[in-house]
Amino acid sequence: MTIVLINPNTSPNTTEAMVKIAREALPQACITSVTAAFGSPLISDEPALAVAAEAVRAIDLTRFADLEGVIVAAFGDPGLDALRQTLGVPVVGIAEAGMLAAARGGRRFSVATTTPDLVDAIERRAERYGIRKQLASVRLTAGDLAETMETPGLLIERLGAVVEAAVSQDGAQAVVIGGGPLAVAARALSSRARVPLIEPVPEAVRRIWTVISGPSGKTVP
Incomplete structure (x- = not known):
């Protein structure tokens, strides 16, 4: 198998x-x-x-x-x-699995990601999976995308700030880390979040x- x-x-x-x-x-x-x-x-x-x-x-x-x-x-x-x-x-x-897990039980959830030009695509996927109304926000990391992605520690720091903002400002009850290349950072952040942090892989x-x-x-x- x-x-x-x-x-x-x-x-x-x-x-x-x-x-x-x-x-x-x-x-x-x-x-x-x-x-x-x-x-x-x-x-x-x-x-x-x-x-x-x-x-x-x-x-x-x-x-x-x-x-x-x-x-x-x-x-x-x-x-x-x-x-x-x-x-x-x-x-x-992984978007399907991650967002459906975050939305389980009717939770409001956010997506934390690094790519501003994919926000619309993420929202369309949430609509496609029937959970658009539960999507509180798609939150983006601050700073230059290339710099963020090339520096693992900076990626974790900036994603962590996004997760916190999603919880404190948007009322997210779960947060999905949105991106395959963010999988290692998601693992590092999984024990730090105040709400369930969903690792999509x-x-x-x-x-x-x-x-x-x-x-x-x-x-x-």
């Missing part, structure tokens, strides 16, 4: 970090990975998100003979809907495992 984690950006370092976190979340599963063959090393706007969706659709998953599930590990869930139409196995996106792993282990193992509820 194999679960394939697709990184829709072109950064092998991001892929490696996400797969490590995914395997820690579900040690009993065989989790392997594929990195997008073309596109951007950081999906920071809607044109890059569209190219990422093309890159995801272009991946040949037939080489995985024992494929049981696929995780699309970018927060815009690029290519997710197309894969669901063509594959006979469950496909889960582990949530996607748990969600797909639940589906695979269910009665049909074919579709996401």
